[in-house]
Amino acid sequence: MKDGPNIVGIAALIGDHARAEILTALTAGQALTATELAGVAGVTKQTVSAHLTKLLDARLVAVESQGRHRYFRLDNQDVAQLLESLMGVAYRTGAVRLRASPREPALRKARVCYDHLAGELGVLVFDGLEQRRFLRAGSDGLRLTANGQRFFAGIGIDVEALANRRRPLCRACLDWSVRRHHLAGALGAALLDRCFELGWARRAKGSRVVNFSPSGEQALRERFH
Amino acid sequence: MKDGPNIVGIAALIGDHARAEILTALTAGQALTATELAGVAGVTKQTVSAHLTKLLDARLVAVESQGRHRYFRLDNQDVAQLLESLMGVAYRTGAVRLRASPREPALRKARVCYDHLAGELGVLVFDGLEQRRFLRAGSDGLRLTANGQRFFAGIGIDVEALANRRRPLCRACLDWSVRRHHLAGALGAALLDRCFELGWARRAKGSRVVNFSPSGEQALRERFH
DNA sequence: GCAATGGTTCGACTAAGATCGAACCATGAA
DNA sequence: TTCATGGTTCGATCTTAGTCGAACCATTGC
Known part of the structure; x- marks a missing residue:
């Protein structure tokens, strides 16, 4: 014991x-x-x-x-991931808030998880990357393929620059609302930043919610689906 | 809020x-x-x-x-995974027990996580499967390739029978001690059972530790490395 | 029937810790 | 310097909940 x-x-x-x-x-x-x-x-x-x-x-x-x-x-990211784990179990066991927030649907659609995108749209991104084989399961987490690197360059993200940092480039983070993975790590953070820069989305003030504009959401779906 | x-x-x-x-x-x-x-x-x-x-x-x-x-x-497995997450953060932030157990090294080498193998040997298995491309990242978790299925048949595990259950076949579970993934899900559970059946390992009484015999460990390493 | 053992319920005790009022320290602005 | 604001420290209060003793219920075995 x-x-x-x-x-x-x-x-x-x-x-x-x-x-x-x-x-x-x-x-x-x-x-x-x-x-x-x-x-x-x-x-x-x-x-x-x-x-x-x-x-x-x-x-x-x-x-x-x-x-x-x-x-x-x-x-750090580990703490965020732990909190998401907790939310997953809490959600599954029905420990929802008594006064369910009206923001709940928006939260499930797209939200910030530490510094990257989570929710349905976050999972959509991850799925898209996997289906096109841009991610490979490496021995210590995820690795981005050369094709994947080109893909991200196409939307204005310099993967080389990110890869040199101490922080892992790609990481899978379990999403509490959808119970699937979304993209975390330096690349995930860069992608969310880029979504803001491109005007695809804006963060709601004082909340985790990320609001995508209709055209922004369509742009995201087109590229990643 | x-x-x-x-x-x-x-x-x-x-x-x-x-x-x-x-x-x-x-x-x-x-x-x-x-x-x-x-x-x-x-x-x-x-x-x-x-x-x-x-x-x-x-x-x-x-x-x-x-x-x-x-x-x-x-x-269920989610709870076990949550606990492993907590252990990961606790371990990283140095919240080790004051009287570090003498069993600690054994625990880090091989232990039971809910019903599957964790620790260094668990990670070794997962790495081996990935390197031989027996696992593919699917849209909702991991998928076992046809080659992988044959491989497991070779060590006496009938994947077909497992796949029909409600429980997901393959799942990646983050290991607190090694900070990498090991194999969970129905297949992970079946593999641990098989290790016991083949006499490769025995579980230590009243603890999570799994003791591999020297020959058992070698057998595992040979097949998965 | 009567022990023996596994578990639960009830009530009382106690300790831990969350909270706030008030005072205090530190930084920046006028 | 003086004031305002952000943040901490201290002491006192009060509630929560973990704990056990004792009694009770349920199942098994003799």
Whole structure:
């Protein structure tokens, strides 16, 4: 018994209303200040401050100071993926919110997951890449084929530049709403950025929702389907 | 704010010492009785009973009654995968147990994850299958190629029989210790069973550890590497 | 029938920790 | 310097829930 990593601490951290709100808010990918987080969590700033030190100690979130502001964000992709896992189980076991948000359908269609695209459109992208054989399962995750690299160059993404970073280029992230994979990693992040740059989509303020314009959605579907 | 599934309840359930012990114990795949679980959790049976009703309500565990015994197990693969995710984050952030178990190396080498093989050897199997192109990334997870099917027939696994079940045949499960994928799903379960049948390995009593005999390990390596 | 064993229910105790008021520190602007 | 704002620290309060003792129910075996 008592083998393996100790999961209690981390689960207990997530298992508090205020902290869970904080973490889900940060899943949208934008770094937020303590007072903003106090707003979304519905507690005072003293309380949120205490929570944030705990989350920092556990390395679930990271912080960057700018002047008198401190911007908090999720520490890394693993944390985001863990939260998505939790949402998956919560969703499946019917632990939906009592007051189901009217935003729910939009959220399931397209949302930000840390820094990449999730939801039905995110899964559509991933499926498209697989069907055209642009992704290969490599020994440590996913690899982009040469054809895939050309494809991304075609929509203005320089894969070479991304590949040199420390961060893995491609990664599969399990989508809680659709229960399928979507594209994460540096490439996933770059793609979402590009969607914004091209005017295909805009992010809804203060939410994870990504709003695609009709023409933007069509453009995405055409390329990836 | 307050979008998406409500993760607090589930995280809070896992974020308790006794319940976390219960769940990790069940990750070994064997169904256990309430009194056995009281033992591993280090609490009395009244307490464990209260915990189990909560876990049942949340559908994290399931139960089967046999006479006056009630056998508890994880409700499904998703829960096991969530726990592995948690272990991954816990492991990475250094939340190892204070008294690191002497079993830890064995655990990292080969262990049971719900009902399939995890750890270094589990990852080795997955890598081997990928390198020989026996697995293809399909639109909803992994697909076994015809060659792959023949390969598994060669070690005595009837893939046809497995494929007819409701459960997905192949699935990739992220390994907390190696941070790579290993094979889950019906095929993963069948493979682990077959390892036991062939005498390649035996499960350590009361632990997730899988002990491969030297010849068994060699046999596995030969076929999958 | 009567023990013995596996599990549950109830009630009471206790400890952990989430919360806030108030005071305090730090940065930036006027 | 002075004020306003972002954030932290401290102390006190209060609720939640994990825990066990004791009693109870259910099944098996003798």
